[in-house]
Amino acid sequence: MTVYTFINQKGGVGKSTATVNCAAVTADVINDPTSVSQEEDSPVLAVSTDPQGSAVWWADRVDDLPFRITQVDGNPELLRSLGDLPGVEHVFVDTPGWLGDDPGTTENGNTGLVLDALLSATDLAVVPLTPEVLAFDPTARTIEKVLKPRGVAFKVVINNWDPRDGRADLEETQQFVRSMGWPLANTVIRRYKLHTRAAADGKVVTEYPTNRVALQAREDFQRLCLELNVGAR
Template identity: 35%
Template sequence: MRIIAIANQKGGVGKTTVTMNLAAVAHEAGSRVLVVDVDPQASAEFWATQAEQGAGIPFDLTTSTDPAQLASMRDLPYDVILVDTPGSLEAEDVLTTVLQNADFVILPTEPTPLALGPVVRTVRQVIAPSGVDYRVLLNKVDPRTPADASDAAGLLDQTGLKRFRAFIRTYKVHTLAPLEGKVVTQYPHDQRTLRAVEDFRKVNSELLTQFANEKVAS
């Protein structure tokens, strides 16, 4: 089992979108997946509730901020557990509890200089001291200006932070998905949505490679 926290102490970076859609492609790849929503805003729970009016989401979801319950996550019958964490400095205690039980952290960030500052702070002040491995994920990349991702990747590399090679482009369908209760593997099939799901498949592929390399090294 792998417990993966989706974290960034800056709000609005797309943590819930990353959580839900990575859960979808992990399920598509054959994993038993659980999403745990520990964010007081409960965006993932809202998304799942909207999905109940249609086909539903293809994985399990629960909510909890109880440290005892979070500590027992590893006893659950899943291959992958994705934890959507709070996007604020005030909820650092919840994030710390999640990190005590996590194997890996994904930190979504927008590809702008102002957005990179908070993710650097989160890594250096919270993630690095925990000792949990991590990767920064460039999210909300404008598909019309792919150079934005390259520029942001260069800035991240200068800070020494570890990052995914893949990145997530922003499409209107991602914005509408929570209201429609759909995850990326349920989007209508057209050229744009196929590119959207491929972005998340690439991230999941990097994760699987990372975990496989860890297993070999151990």
């Protein structure tokens, strides 16, 4: 079983979007097509660790998905038992933007315990980053103060780049990541209005209508999963 955790203490960078869409494109390829209920049988599991369950996407969508889904509220034991679920091979975990600089301290109570349990079960932390300077500092804190001290392997992925804005912001962001010495995914998740609308409707990328734009939107997550070696791990 491989656990991918989408994490960044900067809000709105696309943690939830990337989690559910990576789960969706993976399930689309590896689900058993003869299964009656993908939601119960899929080898793919998406996990929400938002203590309030307030994340836009997760609040709206709890059933009828092409992959399994579960919510872990403040209970680290639940996280440790994820590996006991029979048949689960690929786990994608969403985290909320609540992380402090040192979530492991008792001040942060259960949240810190959940984070510690989660990160020790994580094979790869995926750090979404939007191409904007405002996101740089919180991303640096997440990587330098949360991931590195715990020895968690990670990769940064740029999300929400609008090709119509030109390459300047994208290149500045890529340069920033490289200057920090962080591993950066070649895949860039482009900005599509479809994703924003889908979040409100609780739809995943494999459920979008099959027009050209929707296929491009899906391709980004397929590329990301291929690059992250999902399926081979």
